[in-house]
Amino acid sequence: MDTNITWHTASVSKDERRVKNGHHSFVVWFTGLSASGKSTVANAVARKLFEKNIGNYVLDGDNIRHGLNKDLGFSESDRMENIRRIGEVAKLFVDQGTVVLTAFISPFRVDRKQVRDLLVVDEFIEVFVKCPIEECEKRDPKGLYKKARQGDIKEFTGVDSPYEEPEQAELIVETHKYSIEECAEQIVKYLQERSFI
Structure with missing residues (x-):
């Protein structure tokens, strides 16, 4: 980073925003295979928080690649940069006083740890959206697994690129066993029991 760049401290602190909000x-960092239900669960949680007057925003993997990260592909280094950028954006939202719900495959533990390390303790909640790959392939709403199996998509997570399951996720939701509503309720209950909301 250029040494001529200075960080400007906000005139309104995070604590002041917490009190006002x-x-x-x-x-809340949702991670899991493609078609595991990350975006669907994140949006269900967003709706529940909104109904409780809790300011929140969903950062969705596909949506981010339409703008901020449209210059990135799916190589390992591009995936790492994708998550690094999202982590920085999420941190800005947190500093502004917002609950951020991120829905990204984020296949590598090191990248998720990098985002966790950007934030203060208790500002990063990893939610593993667990679903067997067989079930994800059955769902396959975008036809991506089919394309990957046919060789039309290279380095597809879970097919020919690894997904590293979280080892210490704060929460695991199993979308192949429970409804989206039940998974969202589980997350909101977790947040309430720990006084996040």
Whole structure:
């Protein structure tokens, strides 16, 4: 980084925003295979938080690649940069007082740890959206697994590129066993029991 760049401290602190908003700001990081239900669960949680007057925003993997990260492909280094950028954006939202719900495959533990390390303790909640790959392939709403199996998509997570399951996720939701509503309720209950909201 250029040494001529200076960080400017905000005139309104995170604590002041917490008091005014009536809730903490933090990141709920949804990780899991493609078609595991990350975006669907994240949006269900967003709706529940909204109904409780809790400011939140969903950062979705596909949506981010339409703008901020449209210059990135799917090589390992591009995936790492994708997550690094999202982590920085999520941190800005947290500093502003917002609950951030991120829905990204984020296949590598090191990248998820890098985002966790950007934030203060208790501002990063990793949610593993667990679903067997066989079930994800059955769902396959975008036809991506089929394309990957045919060789039309290279380095597809779970097919010919690894997915490293979280070893210490704060929460695991199993979308092949429970409904989206039940998974969202599980997350909201977790946040309430730990006084995040």
